[in-house]
Amino acid sequence: MILVNNNSSGLERYCHCFYITFTIVFYEGRCFTGRRLEVYGDCDNFQDRGFMNRVNSVRVESGAWICFDHPDFKGQQYILERGEYPEFQRWNSHNDHMGSCRPVRMHGEHYRMQLFEGCNYTGQCMDLCDDCPFLQSRGFNTNCVNSVRVYIHTPDSFNYYRITVQRSEHTSCSASLTTLVTDAL
Template identity: 70%
Template sequence: MNRVNSIRVESGAWVCFDHPDFRGQQFILEHGDYPDFLRWNGHNDHMASCRPVGMGMQHGENYRLEIFEGCNFTGQCLEFQDDCPCLPSQGWSKNCVNAIKVYGDGAWVLYEEPNYRGRMYLVERGDFRSFSDWEAHSARIQSLRRVVNFF
């Protein structure tokens, strides 16, 4: 089965992919109802694999994320502990992010467009030296938010 018309997430957060083996475009689904694919995808009704996000995450942990202008953690750096609907409004002068460090047991969703729109990418604890490390097609990131997990 790779076509899905509606989804109900009763607990936790899930990252879903439009290709098997956790590949392809990512969609992050949190607690709630998604009555049609436009609510969770916006492009089509394909879903071929999914997995829970951060099974060991604790709600209320000290989440922290650092973004870097250049690959390998070079150039301008900015730290976040809360959601950011528009990176330029926080002083980020570029329309791209080339490296990221995620601290704590949190997970973050990166969006290509401001206000949590466009392609999304999940990053969990660890170092991401290049946008290809989070399986993005480009370094374009304009907004980000924490995943609130209820496991």
């Protein structure tokens, strides 16, 4: 099974897909109309990016976000998860003010990921617990990853999630993620 097409940047790009990415889009108008501001990380002041503090609709494309009604991460907080919020009442706000945001990151938790060359967790295996921009530099000598286990450390043990990637054609790395099936074990 090929997870990235041959003209992509290879396995390091596949590995990058498993890092959590964050994207949120703010709109001045209701129902996703008007000027928009796309944010991928911490944004302490919307006005610094040329966007007024009036937000009437939000589309969270990935990740979870903490949004604040004032700049510098101050004021009323709103937790927005992936989805569409066509008007400010949908995130329980009393007005259309929003001035800053940041993604919800999981500080203090430990992760480990195992990549397997073969299906059903067979073949060459590589453990990752930090960023790895180029898998071959760590001795993973294959051009294909067919199964992945993600371990999440909880206070009492390591729990793991089995991720199975179904065979299909993927036009981009993010498209591959939509076909992931995760089973908690």
